[in-house]
Amino acid sequence: MAGKERIAVYGAGAVGAYVGGYMTRDGRDVTLIDPWEEHVNLMRDPGLKLSGLTEPENFTVTCNAVLDRDLPPPGSIGPFDVIFICVKSFDTEAAAKRMQPYLADSGFMVSLQNGINEGTIAGVVGADRTVGCIASSISVSMWEPGAVRRNVKLGGKEHVVFRAGELDGSVTPRVQRVSEILASVDSSKVTTTLMGERWSKLIVNCMRNPVSAASGMASNACDTDDHLRRLGIRIGAEAVQVATAEGHPLEKLLGMPPEQVLAAGQGDAAAMAACDKSLRDGRAKRSDQQRPSMAQDMVKGRPTEIDYLNGFVVRQAKAHGIAVPANEGIVAVIKRIEAGEIEPSPEALANI
Numbered sequence: 428m429a430g431k432e433r434i435a436v437y438g439a440g441a442v443g444a445y446v447g448g449y450m451t452r453d454g455r456d457v458t459l460i461d462p463w464e465e466h467v468n469l470m471r472d473p474g475l476k477l478s479g480l481t482e483p484e485n486f487t488v489t490c491n492a493v494l495d496r497d498l499p500p501p502g503s504i505g506p507f508d509v510i511f512i513c514v515k516s517f518d519t520e521a522a523a524k525r526m527q528p529y530l531a532d533s534g535f536m537v538s539l540q541n542g543i544n545e546g547t548i549a550g551v552v553g554a555d556r557t558v559g560c561i562a563s564s565i566s567v568s569m570w571e572p573g574a575v576r577r578n579v580k581l582g583g584k585e586h587v588v589f590r591a592g593e594l595d596g597s598v599t600p601r602v603q604r605v606s607e608i609l610a611s612v613d614s615s616k617v618t619t620t621l622m623g624e625r626w627s628k629l630i631v632n633c634m635r636n637p638v639s640a641a642s643g644m645a646s647n648a649c650d651t652d653d654h655l656r657r658l659g660i661r662i663g664a665e666a667v668q669v670a671t672a673e674g675h676p677l678e679k680l681l682g683m684p685p686e687q688v689l690a691a692g693q694g695d696a697a698a699m700a701a702c703d704k705s706l707r708d709g710r711a712k713r714s715d716q717q718r719p720s721m722a723q724d725m726v727k728g729r730p731t732e733i734d735y736l737n738g739f740v741v742r743q744a745k746a747h748g749i750a751v752p753a754n755e756g757i758v759a760v761i762k763r764i765e766a767g768e769i770e771p772s773p774e775a776l777a778n779i
Contacts, residue, residue: 431456432455432456432508432509432604432608433456433458433505433506433507433508433509433531434450434455434456434457434458434507434508434509434510434511434608435457435458435459435460435505435507435509435510435511435526435529436450436457436458436459436460436510436511436513437460437510437511437512437513437514437522437525437526438460438461438512438513438514438515438518438522439459439460439461439466439467439470439492439513440461440513440514440569441567441568441569441575441720441723442513442539442540442562442565442567443459443461443511443513443514443539444459444461444466444470444475444490444569444575445477445565445567445575445577445612446511446513446539446562446609446612447459447475447490447511448470448475448477448488448490448575449477449611449612450608450611450612451475451488451489451490451491452486452488452611453611455608455611457490457491458491458492458493458504458505458507459490459491459492459493460492460493460494460495460498460526461492461494461495462494462495462496463572464494465572465573466492466572466573467492467493467494468492468573469572469573469574470489470490470492470573471489471490471491471492472489473487473489474487474488474489474490474573475487475488475489475490475492475573475574475575476573476574476575477574477575477576477577478574478575478576478577479576479577479580479581480577480578480579480580480714481580481581484577484581495525498529501528501529504529505529505530505531506529506530506531506532506534507526507529507530507531507534508531508533508534508535509534509535509536509537509604509605509608510526510529510530510534510535510536510537511536511537511539511560512526512536512537512538512539512540512544512548513539513540514540515540515541515730515732516540516541516542516544516732516734516735517730517732517734517735519538519540519544519547519548520547520550520551523536523547523548523550523551523552524551527551527552530552530556534556535552535556535557535558535601536548536552536556536557536558537558537559537560537591537605538557538558538559538560539560539562541628541629541632541636541720541732541735541736542629542632542732542735542736542739543622543625543626543629543735543739544735545557545558545559545594545621545625549594554594557594558591558592558593558594558601558602558605559591559592559593559594559621559625560589560590560591560592560605560609561589561590561618561621561624561625561627561628562588562589562628563582563586563587563588563589563590563624563627563628563631564579564582564586564588564631565577565579565588565613566578566579566713566717566719568717568718568723569723570723578713578714578716578717579712579713579714579717580712581613581614582613582614583613583614584614586614587614587615587616588609588612588613588614588615589606589609589610589612589613589614589615589616590615590616590617590618590621590624591605591606591609591615591616591617591618592617592618592619592620592621592624593621594621596619596620596621597619598617598619602617603617620675620676622675623670623675623676623677623678624678625675626666626670626673626675626677627670627677627678627679627680627685629666629670629736629739629740630663630666630667630670630677630680630685630688631663631680631681632719632721632736633662633663633666633736633737633740633754634659634660634662634663634666634680634681635649635659635719636719636720636721636722636731636732636736637662637721637731637733637736637737637757637758637760637761638655638658638659638662638757638776639718639719639721639722640719640721640722640724640725640731640761640764640771641725641757641760641761641764641771641775641776642655642771642772642773642775642776643722643725643770643771643772643773644773645715645716645717645718645722646710646713646717646718646719646722647710647713647714647715647717648715650706650707650709650710651707651710652773654773654776654777655773655776656703656706656707657699657703658753658757658776658779659706660688660691660692660699660702660703660706661691661692661753662737662753662754662757663680663688663692664688664689664690664691664692664693665692665740665744665749665750665751665752665753665754666740666751666754667680667685667688667689667692668689668744668749668751669740669743669744669747669749669751670685671689672747672749673743673747681705681706681709682705682709683701683702683705687701687702688702692753720732721733721736721761725764725771730765731761731765733757733758733761733762733765734758737754737757737758737761738758740754741754741755741758752779753779756778756779757776757779760775760776760779763775
């Protein structure tokens with residue numbers, strides 16, 4: 428049974444609209460806030476169209492959607508008990524400041540984003556009002572207003588998609604509520620190792636997002652190409668080194684033990700063969716059209732989160748004196764594409 432808390436989803440892009448749509452269908456009091464007027468209007472009427480790989484995932488739900496610039500002043504809307512922040516990493520601080528006046532006295536914000544942004548939110552509303560949540564292997568896309576598609580099968584009992592946690596690792600009623608809310612979308616749990624989960628998701632994003640974005644190829648096509656697939660593995664191996672130096676316990680990475688990814692990136696032929704097989708086999712779990720969020724942004728001509736993914740790894744690596752040439756190389760290529768110097772293509776990554 429849906430709870431009575433007031434929920435806001437700030438940033439109703441692919442992830443925000445997807446979770447907000449399912450929460451709405453579950454009967455929760457949810458307000459979706461976004462700056463795209465056409466998208467907001469369509470979510471209201473005729474409703475948000477959600478789709479996936481199975482028929483039960485295809486439905487339309489009428490949402491309580493508000494255009495960001497038309498958000499009424501505090502006191503006339505809200506206050507919200509839970510505010511999910513679902514914007515791009517570079518918009519995190521602005522989003523937290525925008526929604527802070529709408530937060531209930533006992534309310535809190537949840538970072539449901541790529542990257543590691545809990546500290547940024549905590550800098551605005553306080554660490555005691557900040558919760559993190561990872562969306563693992565959710566793979567949603569929005570190519571037109573008012574419609575979001577899930578490109579991989581539901582996690583269900585095989586894979587826990589949502590992992591909600593406190594910054595200090597404690598298990599509290601509020602993170603249990605976050606997990607319960609998100610259980611209406613897909614499988615969820617409370618984690619006591621939020622930063623380990625965050626780093627695990629970050630590493631996967633670093634392996635997948637920029638390779639697809641810079642090559643111009645969908646994920647399955649990247650995994651078919653030997654150089655691109657192994658570039659992703661090398662990127663991941665470097666990031667595993669950094670996460671280990673930071674002291675964070677890691678989860679499996681796309682089904683692969685982090686130790687295996689690290690060994691593969693360091694030249695272990697058997698480990699590389701195992702990673703190759705795992706990634707090739709993984710193609711069956713997703714649509715051939717699936718592109719990660721950075722690749723979607725690249726196609727749409729939008730800024731990417733490269734500074735908050737691989738760029739973050741590069742910065743943290745320097746603090747530990749760890750060489751990360753593959754991550755440095757992919758950052759440089761993405762920057763050149765964003766500057767209009769080169770076009771996305773497999774050749775753009777040939778020398779990394």
